[in-house]
Amino acid sequence: MYVHRIEFRCSAEQLLGRTAEFADELLGALQQNGLVCEAECSPVYLEGGSYVAIVLAPEQMSFAPELHSERVTKILGEGAALGITVTFTAVAEDSSCAQTCACHSPSGYVLFTNFLSVAPPVRCLDCFLPVPLYRFPVRPAGDFHDVICWQSDYRSCDRLQMNCTVLEKATTRQMSDVGSTLSKVGRENCSVLESLSGKPFYYYLYRANGRSVKSEMARCCPSCGQPWYLETALHSLFHYKCDQCRLLSNFAWNLSP
Template sequence: MHVVELRFECFDNTTITAAEKAINGLLEAYRANGQVLGREFAVAFNEGDFKVRLLMPEKSSLAKRYNSPWVNAALAELTTAKLLAPREKYIGQDINSEVSSSDKPSWQLLYTSYVHMCSPIRNGDTLQPIPLYQLPATFNGDHKRVIRWQTEWQACDELQMAAATKAEFAALEELTSTKSDLFRRGWDIRGRVEFQTKIPTYYYLYRVGGDSLAAEKERPCPRCGNQEWLLDEPLLDMFHFRCDECRIVSNISWDHL
């Protein structure tokens, strides 16, 4: 990932309210298209300029060729707010985040966790995140539904990791059940990405619990009942099961590893 600073200059008299609305609208459009990462952006005002630092998947993430229709409309709104197009200042590579995938994968998967800000579409050969704007728009011109699904998955993951309230059990049901709303929406996103990219795309189904390691190895695919989905060797040292019919990968319960 890479860090960049955007500077917004005023070309005429404006107001904080107008500038705030225009800048935040652009940042939200960038986020919905996967061009910037994270949920909160600190916009600073000093000596007549507005500045914000952003985390991006690649150095070129804000290139015009990646813009969605919403991003282009938000850029046009800057003029209404009496702001010039943002000037970019490259800060450097973020040493605490993952490197984006630059190679075409042989397969992909939908995978995230509450500690990840990067794209939830991963290269199946390396597990590196694939920038969303590198993919065809999934819904309505960008990827906001993918981002929304990721946010919901991460919220459930954080609840179950905290293990401090009864909400943990509802969260686990969403993460581990093929009958949950979270699975249904994610599996549909997976299918749409596969259809558009023509690359096999799988859904990661989280697994905890179970009676024993032996019982775990014998459990079938929870969607179709496939008894042959246990792999001889785990994929990427993480995924012990793969059902090619259902496009699901999963792990032996973390309680027994």
């Protein structure tokens, strides 16, 4: 993950207000394109007649023109027509975030995030590092709005269940029940991304509590009812894997060694 500086410079002082609106519009489009992580949390400030945004992006080259969606390209063109110049500058690698996947051809992917992560919500099944969304073929809508909305919802649920005060049971159910709204939306995203990428796309089902080690080892896939326990956990996290239903899960946290 990399810290980038985006400068919005306008040709006339009277356009300063319009430049601020343009910056918000472009940052939103960049996030939907998968180029910016959490644009709504990115600071934007005025510096010497220009607006500057400090953003977090998956890679050093995330803002290369060939990675821009049609919407991003359109907005940049509209800004240029108004006399607004946009400059992207890579500042430094973020030391607190994981690097992105460098696998040439991953065997598959998993939709995964948590309340601490600001990285893209797709992980490589081989190295388990985040995969920038813009590496995938363009979705029918032209961006990754559905995936990013799911990520926001999942992180909200995870934060509430971790805080253990408000809606803990309800949010845990959303994350762990294969039939919950959160899971259904997530699996729909996996299905679309699998059809676009041609690679298996798994969905992670959170598992909080189990009754006993014996019953936990014997539990079957909640979708098809078939055995799915792995003798050796995948990435030391996934103890269950169903290739038919494209589901992954962990051994109940209350029973983990």
